[in-house]
Amino acid sequence: MDKGDEPLNVKREQLLDAADRVVQREGSAASMNLIAAEAGITKPILYRHFGDKVGLYRALADRHIDELLGRLRAALATRGGLQARTRATVDAYLTAVEQQPQVYRFLVERAAAEEPDVRGQVQGFVRRFGDELAAGIASEPQLQGLEQERALVWAHAIAGMVQATGDWWLDHPEVPRAVVVDQLTALLWQGFTGVPERVQQ
Amino acid sequence: MDKGDEPLNVKREQLLDAADRVVQREGSAASMNLIAAEAGITKPILYRHFGDKVGLYRALADRHIDELLGRLRAALATRGGLQARTRATVDAYLTAVEQQPQVYRFLVERAAAEEPDVRGQVQGFVRRFGDELAAGIASEPQLQGLEQERALVWAHAIAGMVQATGDWWLDHPEVPRAVVVDQLTALLWQGFTGVPERVQQ
DNA sequence: CTCATGGTGTTACCGTCGGTAACGTCATGT
DNA sequence: ACATGACGTTACCGACGGTAACACCATGAG
Numbered sequence: 001m002d003k004g005d006e007p008l009n010v011k012r013e014q015l016l017d018a019a020d021r022v023v024q025r026e027g028s029a030a031s032m033n034l035i036a037a038e039a040g041i042t043k044p045i046l047y048r049h050f051g052d053k054v055g056l057y058r059a060l061a062d063r064h065i066d067e068l069l070g071r072l073r074a075a076l077a078t079r080g081g082l083q084a085r086t087r088a089t090v091d092a093y094l095t096a097v098e099q100q101p102q103v104y105r106f107l108v109e110r111a112a113a114e115e116p117d118v119r120g121q122v123q124g125f126v127r128r129f130g131d132e133l134a135a136g137i138a139s140e141p142q143l144q145g146l147e148q149e150r151a152l153v154w155a156h157a158i159a160g161m162v163q164a165t166g167d168w169w170l171d172h173p174e175v176p177r178a179v180v181v182d183q184l185t186a187l188l189w190q191g192f193t194g195v196p197e198r199v200q201q
Numbered sequence: 202m203d204k205g206d207e208p209l210n211v212k213r214e215q216l217l218d219a220a221d222r223v224v225q226r227e228g229s230a231a232s233m234n235l236i237a238a239e240a241g242i243t244k245p246i247l248y249r250h251f252g253d254k255v256g257l258y259r260a261l262a263d264r265h266i267d268e269l270l271g272r273l274r275a276a277l278a279t280r281g282g283l284q285a286r287t288r289a290t291v292d293a294y295l296t297a298v299e300q301q302p303q304v305y306r307f308l309v310e311r312a313a314a315e316e317p318d319v320r321g322q323v324q325g326f327v328r329r330f331g332d333e334l335a336a337g338i339a340s341e342p343q344l345q346g347l348e349q350e351r352a353l354v355w356a357h358a359i360a361g362m363v364q365a366t367g368d369w370w371l372d373h374p375e376v377p378r379a380v381v382v383d384q385l386t387a388l389l390w391q392g393f394t395g396v397p398e399r400v401q402q
Numbered sequence: 403c404t405c406a407t408g409g410t411g412t413t414a415c416c417g418t419c420g421g422t423a424a425c426g427t428c429a430t431g432t
Numbered sequence: 433a434c435a436t437g438a439c440g441t442t443a444c445c446g447a448c449g450g451t452a453a454c455a456c457c458a459t460g461a462g
Contacts, residue, residue: 011439032420042441044422053420082393126365143393149376153384156369157362164327164361165354175350183354191392192283192344212410233449243412245451254449 012049012059015039019060024102028109032056064103065125068096069132076133082142087185090162094177097166105170108163130159158188213250213260216240220261225303229310233257265304266326269297270333277334283343288386291363295378298367306371309364331360359389 018039022030032053036043050056075092076085097104107125134155137143143151162184169180219240223231233254237244251257276293279286298305308326335356338344344352363385370381 031418033418041439043420044442045438045440047421048439086393127369130365130369149380150384152373153366153369153376153381154388157366157385157388160365160368161358161362163365164331165358167361168328168331168354168357172353175354179350180354183351184358186351187355187358187392189392190394191388191390192287193391193394232447234447242410244449245413246411248450249409 015046015049015056016060016063019056020063020103023060023106027102027105061107061125064100064107065128068093068107068125069129071096072129073132076136082140083185083189086188087181090184090188091177091181093162094166094169094181097170098177101170104166108167126159126163127156129163130156133159161188216247216250217257217261217264220257221264221304224261224307228303228306262308262326265308266329269294269308269326270330272297273330274333274337277337283341284386284390287389288382291385291389292378292382294363295367295370295382298371299378302371305367309368327360327364328357330364331357334360362389 015035019030019035022035022038026034032043032046035056036046039046046056050059071092072089075088078085078088080088132155134152137155138148138151165180165184169175169177216236220231220236223236223239227235233244233247236257237247240247247257251260272293273290276289277286279289281289333356335353338356339349339352366381366385370376370378
């Protein structure tokens, strides 16, 4: 569903652009009125295009999610061993956090928490990342021993782990990204087993 | 701070009890009016006691957080090897999720997302769990090789991992808790290293 | 006895939010 | 000429978070 009619979605994209600007500027104070004003119009048009607020938020989130998910997919599909690809994926995620913190916050906080009632519908960004990751893990040659259930649990665990670390890192920018990536990769790779020796950075 | 004046906090606790009931019953639709009505009073009294909405939410969250954090601390301090204690802690967390899903949702969704502006103040539940965990990891005899920075990153990573898995599990109750616990422990313990063999459940 | 204090409670109001009804305008193609 | 439909408006609604103003007791001190 939601294919892409050519003439209709022109305006729609403009509205989303405006909404994006407001979110970027106002953060969580982005209201329908503000967004409409930014777009140079008034509320009802917004509602005709997106139904309601979560509709707009979802549309807004989908754009970024699709792009970020694409980057993560690409990182996961690079050449190299599983460890290197794990590292690349984690790095891609944290790079996104670093480059657009406001957008990132919107994705994990608003788009996820704004719809606690319609649960099961959009699931927020991390959830989609987790589902995606589960498929990746399940089809990983090196991990063929995994039963599907484990792949699911692990995928969502890993997604949440990277997300929480990203959140924490937002408030601790003094730690270089490479360090965080290294430590996450190490944890993912060896867990507590490989603990005493220093990470080979 | 926030010690505990004896006569004053009697009413306060009653109000928090009422708020608790509303949150349990209404979920995210818990408004100040509803809470006041549940307590048999009107809004302004609520505001005199808690300042504003996030004040109430914080007081409400703190009760549960303190209790849950206590249980996690206890699990982390049981006798046994690090692995067994890791498992116990993960299990304690997921047990809380299982027993009071509504409260748990409130802790991670509302209390965390309700105050995106006052960031750095309460930080939500998972954040506090992460900080606590960092101290635990740092003082762990078996993990003395860890630099402090790594302990921090790992702690928040692990906290987020368990939290995200808990969230996911809320929507997949068909998976037994023990299975989730086992798989999380395995991931934490060995990471991808120990992957091909089945978990010894 | 009086009177200030401080906690408990109320009603009535404010601005803002998400959302909608009703009404116009202006191209388009038949 | 006329229906269609997208684009746009103003004006309104109920509910929310939050506050001002006022009232009702107890207490204890002068």
